[in-house]
Amino acid sequence: MSQKKLVKDLMKKLDKLESEREKLIDKLSKALDKLEKKEEKKAATKKPSSKKVATKKVTAKKVVRKKPAVKKVPAKKVVSTEPSITPA
DSSP states (O other): OOHHHHHHHHHHHHHHHHHHHHHHHHHHHHHHHHHHHHHHHHHHHSOGGGSOOOOOOOOOOOOOOOOOOOOOOOOOOOOOSSOOOOOO
């Protein structure tokens, strides 16, 4: 085959591939539109009150108990009644 024929055939194949590509892009866009419409319908039929709102957990503060004031009393010395014997 001559180069002209090869170029012509390749151009035809290229055109065919480009048209197939365009068809596929159109199909995908239509399918995407359908999905978006379905999601919109689902969102419209859902109750708005059913949505859960993220709530912040509040930690309970610990209450510090105050200790009653204790008066310090000096310790009394214990006096023994027995005489202590010291070894000499």
